[in-house]
Amino acid sequence: MDSDITVVLTLYKRPEYLQEQLEAIHAQTIEPKEIIILKNFVENINFPVMPSELLHNVVIVNSSKNFGVWGRFAIGLLANTKYVCFFDDDTIPGIRWLENCMESMNIREGLYGTIGLIFHDDNYEHNIRYGWDRCIDTIKQVDIVGHSWFLKREWLHFLWETTPNFNETLKYGEDISLSFNLQKHNIPTLVPPHPAGKYELFGSNPLLAYKYGCDANSTCGIPQIQKGFQKFLKECIKNGFKLLYTNTT
Secondary structure (H helix, E strand, O other), X not given: OOXXXXXXXXXXXXXXXXXXXXXXXXXXOOOOOEEEEEEOOOOOOOXXXXXXHHHOOEEEEEOOOOOOOOHHHHHHOOOOOOEEEEEOOOOOOOOOHHXXXXXXXXXXXXXXXXXXXXXXXXXXXXXXXXEOOEOEOOOEEEOEEEEEEEEEHXXXXXXXXXXXXXXXXXXXXXXXXXXXXXXXXOOOEEEOOEOOOOHHHOOOOHHHHHHHHOOOOOOOOOHHXXXXXXHHHHHHHHOOOOOHHHHOO
């Protein structure tokens, strides 16, 4: 199937997963027109050797500076397609993930992701997750999404309506900021269906997500990063980010 999608990846500290990620993306039932890989700066990490066919329609952007989790979204502004899809470097999608996002987008427009969080209050750790680790049969509205982000390219510029101290928030905040700024323009944050056992529709293979997401390069268990998530969420709420739980109280 022809597509109007650009996929954006980041090569940072997990080069050993890149070939598997590219194989999964090239195997999509809707194959992207282009794949952009941002090689974020980190010492002693090189682009891995891999079969030449996996580099078909691949553009590599080499950076001499680490732009953290934000750089890939800036690179996405340069895509020449209607849609862009971003992946964390530990995320291996099922072969129908882009198809799932496109079909869901045709039903309800919004920002789609493979793991969605609904917060119970303004504490980042008080949430329930939906997507690859909590299956759903229908589109689910959530507060923020992560691991993969699928949206219209024209919406990307909304992310930059707020500009935090990027040195301070190098490793977090982009997911919250994106949903917050899209919300200002009445664009919801959503998770497409992740039916039980239908892993080809998932944005992340559950077994690999647990394995790769909990490796030595994971940031989710670092106390400083967790405090950063909490601080950033509270700042966005203070500035007008409306969480779903406030609609039921």
